[in-house]
Amino acid sequence: MPVLCAAVKPAHDEQTPHGGGHVGGRPDREQLMTVRWSDQGDATIITVHGDIDGLTAPRLRMAIAEAFDRLSGRLLVVDLTQVTLLGSPGLRILRDSAEEAVHRRGLPPLRLVVDETRPAIRPIEIVGLDQILALYHSVADALAGDDLHC
Numbered sequence: 001m002p003v004l005c006a007a008v009k010p011a012h013d014e015q016t017p018h019g020g021g022h023v024g025g026r027p028d029r030e031q032l033m034t035v036r037w038s039d040q041g042d043a044t045i046i047t048v049h050g051d052i053d054g055l056t057a058p059r060l061r062m063a064i065a066e067a068f069d070r071l072s073g074r075l076l077v078v079d080l081t082q083v084t085l086l087g088s089p090g091l092r093i094l095r096d097s098a099e100e101a102v103h104r105r106g107l108p109p110l111r112l113v114v115d116e117t118r119p120a121i122r123p124i125e126i127v128g129l130d131q132i133l134a135l136y137h138s139v140a141d142a143l144a145g146d147d148l149h150c
Helices: 057-070 088-104 121-126 139-144
Strands: 033-040 043-052 075-086 111-113 134-136
Touching: 033 057, 043 057, 043 088, 043 139, 057 075, 057 088, 075 088, 075 139, 088 121, 111 139, 134 139
Parallel strands: 043 075, 075 111, 111 134
Antiparallel strands: 033 043
């Protein structure tokens, strides 16, 4: 009987559970997902690159939770325009984080940036989250608060 092998990223190229440093000294370009932070005036922007799936979603949850802890009433914008896969664990984190921002932490609504031609918007639309999430087509629109919901 033939043995089938799937191309799976080995565990040694993942970041440490807290999102910092790399296990095995691997560079970012080998990560399934990377998360970058930047502060711009009255907002913190989290930019996500790569796949958000069952393996990487906990890092996104941790990044959003850490951002909530240090926002001090400022906006949180999550840029998903470079996401190549948005699986159900990622959708759940986005929904739960949006709810947490407003209902449990008293923060301004979480703003998500999606590109209409990218893989992030389609799963959001399929499950109906486009009706409850604050979606924008650019970081500039999200920062300006333009009423642009996809």
